[in-house]
Amino acid sequence: MDWLAEWCREQLGAAPADVLFRLQQISTVIGLRLADGREVVVKAREDDGRAASCVAAQAHLAERGFPCARPLTPATTVDGADHAPLAVHAEELRAGGEVMHGGSPGVAVRYARVFARLMAELAGVTVPPPLPNPRWARWDHTDPGPWPAIDVLDDLDQAAVPSHLAGLASRVRERILAAGLPSVLGHADFEAQNLRWHGSRIWAVHDWDSLAWQPEATLAGAAGAAFSSSGQPTLAPIESTEAFLSTYQELRGRPFTTGEREVAWAASLWTAVHNARWEALHGDPPVSGAQLEAQAAERLRRAGA
Known part of the structure; x- marks a missing residue:
């Protein structure tokens, strides 16, 4: 992800210092510690036109106190591998909590x-x-x-x-x-x-x-x-x-x-x-x-x- 460091500097005002975790499913999800000490999550996925609405809705709920991570940027577009466009945004790291198991x-x-x-x-x-x-x-x-x-x-x-x-x-x-x-x-x-x-x-x-x-x-x-x-x-x-x-x-x-x-x-x-x-x-x-x-x-x- 050659674009990641520059994207963080432009959108978040600080470069990545450490990678906390990386998950790959439909989206790529990367937990980062920035050079200024902030811990954030950057999400990148194929740009199919959905991301802007999803991030905007998430931001609205976070502002109203709903328990979800607060977006730190809107959805932006970057060139990924083979110049395929990716939709990318950053959000706060909302770590912790447990999965509630069971189907009763x-x-x-x-x-x-x-x-x-x-x-x-x-x-x-x-x-x-x-x-x-x-x-x-x-x-x-x-x-x-x-x-x-x-x-x-x-x-x-x-x-x-x-x-x-x-x-x-x-x-x-x-x-x-x-x-x-x-x-x-x-x-x-x-x-x-x-x-x-x-x-x-x-x-x-x-x-x-x-x-x-x-x-x-x-x-x-x-x-x-x-x-x-x-x-x-x-x-x-x-x-x-x-x-x-x-x-x-x-x-x-x-x-x-x-x-x-x-x-x-x-x-x-x-x-x-x-x-x-x-x-x-x-x-x-x-x-x-x-x-x-x-x-x-x-x-x-x-x-x-």
């Missing part, structure tokens, strides 16, 4: 409380929609077939994917799109691994790159299915998704309509189907795949799909 209804209620607060805060944020939506929440795509076009998956051997997954993806996608619900801003990767707690008190919500522009009920349904994932993604028990959705509606002060409840359950399946496809294509243990085998029929019934 009681744990689901705690996560739902945070998600309801998060969505209430985002309702007051006005930014351009962060599109395209994250690939695991992109049921609104216009590509042929049930799956959104994703090169890193499409280039692999599709024969490895169990045939029933495409049918599941089509059914839940059709149910969500048929509802025609308006979209709102929300967090689309609300997994245990992206939150940190001090006991029962939430300390930090991470991964604001994963904001999405989708109907509220679908975002709540996806979160209620994924909240227990703390390693390889899994699917929470049905009774825990039910507890999550009930708590969320109660705290938001508005019960979902019948149609909203159904699309919430449909969306609870979409991310698991995406994850099961990923597992098959990469030869990973079928964690989401096994949960789908056990739960898909009931979730489809609740989705009216």
Whole structure:
């Protein structure tokens, strides 16, 4: 990352002195100690047009006291490897806290409380929609077939994917799109691994790159299915998704309509189907795949799909 030192001097007023950590997933995340002693995090990812809205929304929530890292710069563009544009920003280092493990209804209620607060805060944020939506929440795509076009998956051997997954993806996608619900801003990767707690008190919500522009009920349904994932993604028990959705509606002060409840359950399946496809294509243990085998029929019934 030849651009990093100069970028830090220009944007933060100090050069890097030490690397505290480096993580590489969809984004590159680097913890730095600057020459002036400040500890910051620099995030770089492919510039697909989403970053500016995501960082602006994160900044708004941090200013209002929501437990998330405060951005120190807006999203900027730099030339990465092969001159491919990268979206880069820096934020404060919000270290500490523990992952809350478990997928019981009681744990689901705690996560739902945070998600309801998060969505209430985002309702007051006005930014351009962060599109395209994250690939695991992109049921609104216009590509042929049930799956959104994703090169890193499409280039692999599709024969490895169990045939029933495409049918599941089509059914839940059709149910969500048929509802025609308006979209709102929300967090689309609300997994245990992206939150940190001090006991029962939430300390930090991470991964604001994963904001999405989708109907509220679908975002709540996806979160209620994924909240227990703390390693390889899994699917929470049905009774825990039910507890999550009930708590969320109660705290938001508005019960979902019948149609909203159904699309919430449909969306609870979409991310698991995406994850099961990923597992098959990469030869990973079928964690989401096994949960789908056990739960898909009931979730489809609740989705009216």
